[in-house]
Amino acid sequence: MMTLDQMKDKDIGEIGTPERDKYEFDLRMEVLGNMIKSVRKERNLTQEQLGELIGVQKSQISKLERNTKNVTIETILKVFRALKANVRFSVEMNESEFKVA
Amino acid sequence: MMTLDQMKDKDIGEIGTPERDKYEFDLRMEVLGNMIKSVRKERNLTQEQLGELIGVQKSQISKLERNTKNVTIETILKVFRALKANVRFSVEMNESEFKVA
DNA sequence: AAAAAAGTTGAATTATATGGAAACTTTTGA
């Protein structure tokens, strides 16, 4: 028997290695992209309409959703604000947890 | 009597205006910067030491903490990973809440 | 099955985040 974590360690690389870090990062970015898409759909907007709200072309929205790239906080907040959704992020170290708005 | 929100609307600008948006953004970035600083101190590290962990100069850490700039997700994750802290962000729209890892 | 709408992709451009080096300022502690 093998746990999922063990499989990831073996197949992708141990935590801390560049390969594994990239994997974890890409994963989160992918989730983030999907998130934009989900909320947009929830709001019944096309990429073009969302683009208009923010002031960018539909192609830009497409790229954010399919996240070909790393993204800045500003962009994330801009998009979700247009979608009337709240982004909250928090940092937790062991016991304590610091909330960031 | 005036609520804090009313004061902000009046003094900084209504929500949605560029001025107010900038204010709200700067605020969150400031909190984020303070967050880095807090966790770093918690770990008893100097900016230089944290820099070494990541592979950047202390000046770079200073910039992140004082948030002279917008930041990419990657940078944020990189820093907090070095600090062995977990960043979690989630998106909430009205009722439902979507978790991003 | 065509036409229209929605979404994707690639190439190119612009804006800006990342980063280093060095000088400078502030804090710490001997």
Place this chain on the structure above:
DNA sequence: TCAAAAGTTTCCATATAATTCAACTTTTTT
């Protein structure tokens, strides 16, 4: 009070995120 350590700032280079435009593909509608 002075020296060392820590933190900040400025100037600069480089990398890359943000963005557009136009052509293309996929999905939806009629």
